[in-house]
Amino acid sequence: MFRLDLGDPGTVRLIGRLDGAEAERAVSSFAKLEGSIVADCSELDYISSAGIAVILVTLQRLNQKGHTLRLHPVQPRVGNVFKYAGLAQMLGIE
Amino acid sequence: MLVRRFPRAVDSLPALVAFVREFFAARAIDADQAFDVDLVLEELFTNMVRHAGGSTSEIEVGLDDDGTALTMKLRDEGAEPWDPSQAPVPETDRPIHERRPGGLGIHFIRRLTRDLRFEHLDGTTTVTAVIEMPR
Numbered sequence: 001m002f003r004l005d006l007g008d009p010g011t012v013r014l015i016g017r018l019d020g021a022e023a024e025r026a027v028s029s030f031a032k033l034e035g036s037i038v039a040d041c042s043e044l045d046y047i048s049s050a051g052i053a054v055i056l057v058t059l060q061r062l063n064q065k066g067h068t069l070r071l072h073p074v075q076p077r078v079g080n081v082f083k084y085a086g087l088a089q090m091l092g093i094e
Numbered sequence: 095m096l097v098r099r100f101p102r103a104v105d106s107l108p109a110l111v112a113f114v115r116e117f118f119a120a121r122a123i124d125a126d127q128a129f130d131v132d133l134v135l136e137e138l139f140t141n142m143v144r145h146a147g148g149s150t151s152e153i154e155v156g157l158d159d160d161g162t163a164l165t166m167k168l169r170d171e172g173a174e175p176w177d178p179s180q181a182p183v184p185e186t187d188r189p190i191h192e193r194r195p196g197g198l199g200i201h202f203i204r205r206l207t208r209d210l211r212f213e214h215l216d217g218t219t220t221v222t223a224v225i226e227m228p229r
Contacts, residue, residue, distance in 0.1 A: 017111075020104045020140045046129065048136045049202060053195030060191060077129045084205050085198050086186030 002051075004029040010037055014044040014071075018051030026051075030058045036067040041074040052085050059091065095158040095167070096120070102143050102151055110135055110155065117157045123164075127227055130206045134223055135166055137199035141178060142170050142219070163208060164227045173219040177212040178203060 002022035005013040012033065018026065047055075059069045070092035074082070082088040096117050100106040114131050118124075135155070142153055154169040170176075184197035203210060209224040 019107050019136055021107045024104070046132060048133055048140075049195070049199035050140070052198055056193060056195050060193070063190060081133065081202065084186075084202055087190075087193075090190050 002026055007040070010035055011040065012037060013040045016044070017046040018044065018054070019046060019048050020050040023048075023050035023054050026054055030054050031061075033058060033062070033069075034067075035062075036069070037062065038070045038072060041071045041078060044075065044078055047078050047081050049085075052081065052087065055091070056085075056087065059087075095156040095165075097154060097156040099152040099154050100139070102153055104140055104143060106139070107136055110139060113155065114157070121159055123159065123227070123229065130225055131164060131166070131227075134203050134206050134225060137203050138166070138168050138178065138221055138223060141199060142168060142173070142176070142221075145176055159227060162226070162228050164225045166223050166225075168221045170219045172217050173214075175214040176219055177214075178221060179210050179212055 002014075002016040002018050002025075004026060005015060007013055016022070055069075055071075062069050071082070072092055074093050079088060079093050082091060082093050096113075098113055100109055111132055114128055114135065115125065118128055139153060139155070156167040156169075158165045158167075178200050181200040182197055184194075184201050186201070203223065206225060207223045208226050209222070211222040213220045213222075
């Protein structure tokens with residue numbers, strides 16, 4: 001299961017597994033995000049290329065409006081997937 | 095090899111994860127090592143679901159290990175030939191506004207596997223992937 005929880009303004013929490021099945025269902029939640037966002041991914045246990053695609057589209061949409069998307073903190077194995085995709089630096093993943 | 099068949103749908107992914115956990119428990123492999131297996135298996139499975147267009151409603155998945163590496167084998171009967179090793183390499187160094195998400199799954203598979211083999215024989219596609227997993 002995957003969940004996107006809204007926090008204080010400009011913050012969200014990504015929780016669970018963002019896999020090929022959940023990513024399709026999560027598109028509408030990510031599409032509602034506006035402004036610069038910091039996403040707490042400490043409880044995001046897994047992500048695949050389908051989840052990366054949703055994050056990439058969201059990042060591009062926010063960047064076009066002059067906003068940023070930062071993922072922090074991120075579990076190491078999830079962070080590795082962003083590194084493989086060449087997206088870690090632009091999402092603020094160390 | 096532990097073998098099971100799964101409906102050809104992305105909604106089979108939770109059952110695939112449960113299958114991997116069952117295999118890890120049976121072979122006493124630390125579940126912490128499951129992440130890369132889940133990722134490679136999902137990318138191979140969803141590519142078969144989306145691109146191969148097989149005539150059967152199920153895809154067969156097998157898992158095996160020899161103490162140093164884990165082998166996964168996916169069989170798709172009645173499929174069109176599909177060779178993940180020939181997929182184009184995504185340009186992961188392009189500026190963000192020029193990036194396209196396509197092709198990342200195969201990129202992850204190549205990154206995480208030691209061997210990746212494709213066979214298409216008598217209408218059946220078999221993809222075999224090997225991941226290093228020393229214990």
